[in-house]
Amino acid sequence: MPNRRTVFFVSDRTGITAEMLGNSLLVQFDEFQFQRRTIPFIDSMPKVDEAIAEINATAAQEGRRPIVFCSMADEVAAERIRQRADALTLDLFQIFITPLEVELDARSSHAAGRSHGMASSHEYFARMEAINFTQAHDDGAQTRDLAKAQIILVGVSRCGKTPTSLYMALQFGVRAANFPLTPDDFADRRLPGSVMPFREKLFGLTINPERLREIREERRPGSRYASLDNCRHEVREAEHLMERERIPMVDTTSKSIEEIATTILHRTGLRRPVY
């Protein structure tokens, strides 16, 4: 397997940022198969040395040095990994700290574990409230308090409303309700009564009927609900309804949850606090 390489994500915190940046780089080399291993919470010298030992054992075993994406606020720890790990070490953190120090004419605190945990109590509660709100207002489960929603996603069953609204709440702290558009609404040729007063908060999701069929088929194989005919009908009716009501729309077919959520926040101008 000449194209198989092992990749480590080493972090003094969760490693999630290193994974995300690392993966967006690795995907550019699609003829390779990468074995990924995350080593989080490396926040002491003994742990640094354990991580180095693991990397070096892998290098020895595979006869080829691994790639290490390293995200460490402590510069001594980062330097030690760069020096002692038998690897291509890409340091996501230290490389940008120096230019920032020069630009800001200030010393960085080089403190680990700051980027998530230290959110203010106010931010924490706001984020929790968004998650609880979104959870309670999934799939039209609750119509009380819809006025408090920052956005209300509408669309046919299985077009991506639930994951998108949960992602908006978790990543961006946005109170995102979602509400299904059903055959009843199409027969009435109007929006569900509960969301009608909040038209300016509505955002539509739509999807390719073939793709919808695939998704529904996973859930209820062989059902009328999942049939291509029915999917075509529902999508067409939902799109007509949203067009008539001038509800903005995004096609979710070939988009990830991250992309759908970002597209909607971008188009609506909803603020993007980051945690």
Next chain:
Amino acid sequence: MPNRRTVFFVSDRTGITAEMLGNSLLVQFDEFQFQRRTIPFIDSMPKVDEAIAEINATAAQEGRRPIVFCSMADEVAAERIRQRADALTLDLFQIFITPLEVELDARSSHAAGRSHGMASSHEYFARMEAINFTQAHDDGAQTRDLAKAQIILVGVSRCGKTPTSLYMALQFGVRAANFPLTPDDFADRRLPGSVMPFREKLFGLTINPERLREIREERRPGSRYASLDNCRHEVREAEHLMERERIPMVDTTSKSIEEIATTILHRTGLRRPVY
């Protein structure tokens, strides 16, 4: 406001990775106030030029150049921003592509929009299934199919079970159920019957009683439920129960959702697929 600076996150995709890495760097300069602005989906030259114009207008208006975290797969676009933006441009992508090309002895595809959207259909369904499963098994709402859970979080009301399990599903594609421990369970001195058969999948969340009081107080001000006495009692009983049953435990008090989720996945050895 000498310590106020504007920061842009410019990306050919969602900008989420740039925001996360950028924020973990900016938090190291805590005497500064950063105004953040994300410009996502910059995937054509006209959009690149619009972004540059916005950055330069900000520089002119503030009399101080902004900081730009730039994540662009297209090297021509990235170079254009570095050259023409009146800013400190930190390029998260290009800086690592060259060493990776040398190490792998391969050319990168320099293709934008790959890191989330292109997940295989199998991965997509697995992630969706995890989200639906987690959503359906929140707060003990459903006990059917608990055998399919990869992990079941237990703990007192408001200790962080819901956001943690949702994050596990969304970020890591893990089917995470959660189940409350209530005064009834403490009176019985045993685990809830529905989770008993799955003891090896249980992971406990605990929390400082003062912090729990604060969180519950936000929800039901002045209630017995939120009182410090009751919080102390519930936390103590829950911890005793989990210790007796040898359920591993993590204290969520000063941890972010990301940290709680990562800690649990790390300690249980659950695989971490990345999307």
